[in-house]
Amino acid sequence: MSGLQVRDLVTEFHSRSGVTRALHGVSFEVGANEIVGVVGESGSGKSTVVRSVIKLLMPPGRVTAGTAEFHGQDLLKLPERQIRRIRGREIGFVAQNPFSALNPVVRIEKQFSNIAKAHGVGVDAGSRDRALELLASSGVDNPERVMRGYAHELSGGMAQRVVIAMALYLNPRLVIADEPTTALDLTVQRQVLDTLTRLTKGSGRSMLIVTHDLGVVANYCDRVLVMYRGRLVEQGPVSQVFVQPKDPYTVSLLNSVVQPEAAEALLATELSKSRSI
Numbered sequence: 001m002s003g004l005q006v007r008d009l010v011t012e013f014h015s016r017s018g019v020t021r022a023l024h025g026v027s028f029e030v031g032a033n034e035i036v037g038v039v040g041e042s043g044s045g046k047s048t049v050v051r052s053v054i055k056l057l058m059p060p061g062r063v064t065a066g067t068a069e070f071h072g073q074d075l076l077k078l079p080e081r082q083i084r085r086i087r088g089r090e091i092g093f094v095a096q097n098p099f100s101a102l103n104p105v106v107r108i109e110k111q112f113s114n115i116a117k118a119h120g121v122g123v124d125a126g127s128r129d130r131a132l133e134l135l136a137s138s139g140v141d142n143p144e145r146v147m148r149g150y151a152h153e154l155s156g157g158m159a160q161r162v163v164i165a166m167a168l169y170l171n172p173r174l175v176i177a178d179e180p181t182t183a184l185d186l187t188v189q190r191q192v193l194d195t196l197t198r199l200t201k202g203s204g205r206s207m208l209i210v211t212h213d214l215g216v217v218a219n220y221c222d223r224v225l226v227m228y229r230g231r232l233v234e235q236g237p238v239s240q241v242f243v244q245p246k247d248p249y250t251v252s253l254l255n256s257v258v259q260p261e262a263a264e265a266l267l268a269t270e271l272s273k274s275r276s277i
């Protein structure tokens with residue numbers, strides 16, 4: 001089976017004051033070509049889920065049980081060296097803050113070639129062209145100038161576009177995005193999400209995206225995972241979960257986050273999607 005299958009994931013934060021269990025046995029899948037959204041209130045465990053899967057948990061976080069099979073291998077069993085090879089090459093990661101992903105003292109062009117070198121991929125004129133193409137299709141206005149410059153010369157929106165281009169540079173099969181637009185202005189958020197989903201979907205990749213924004217899920221995702229206090233309380237196609245939620249928490253999330261007019265828009269989006277299938 002292709003894609004990502006996560007089974008019975010348990011993640012805990014161990015400290016002197018005790019153990020906080022952040023995930024209580026979470027299971028889900030991301031199929032080929034699928035965009036899956038992760039929603040839930042703050043602290044419900046959304047970031048912990050995606051960071052557990054790619055072994056980017058902040059200390060003292062630790063996965064204590066479960067599996068995360070990606071194209072047949074359990075990522076959680078891989079030593080750090082091997083998982084580093086998969087991150088970037090097979091799985092692209094886009095974090096909340098683009099500046100945390102960019103090196104402030106290295107030109108953008110060099111950062112692209114460093115990614116290739118770190119994964120043993122040869123760098124030639126073709127690789128530079130690919131970076132330029134990706135920057136252009138990510139909506140970067142002057143890719144040549146950006147390539148020659150540094151991260152601090154970029155706005156937040158442009159920096160996140162550069163990070164998206166870098167995440168896609170080695171053609172990963174899966175993109176994981178943890179609230180990729182939280183740090184950006186509202187006006188830029190939609191453009192960046194459009195870019196990310198267009199580049200993901202258009203090339204047959206799959207994506208797991210964490211977001212607070214249910215409108216984003218309605219517009220861009222095929223399926224949705226609803227988290228509540230470290231548990232996945234509901235999952236399924238967006239058209240099903242948003243239109244006929246089964247779990248009381250999903251109902252309250254939809255009611256509390258979505259204003260009546262937005263709820264109608266959400267429903268209309270879903271109905272038009274299901275009619276066009």
Ligand SMILES: Nc1ncnc2c1ncn2[C@@H]1O[C@H](COP(=O)(O)OP(=O)(O)OP(=O)(O)O)[C@@H](O)[C@H]1O
Pocket residue numbers: 013020021022040041042043044045046047048049058059060061
């Ligand atoms: N560094 C930490 N130390 C101890 N517990 C932590 C730590 N980070 C996260 N947790 C625990 O994990 C839970 C889930 O946190 P997580 O950041 O995954 O939630 P989230 O849904 O992504 O929240 P947000 O939407 O605010 O980013 C928290 O409620 C907390 O109990």
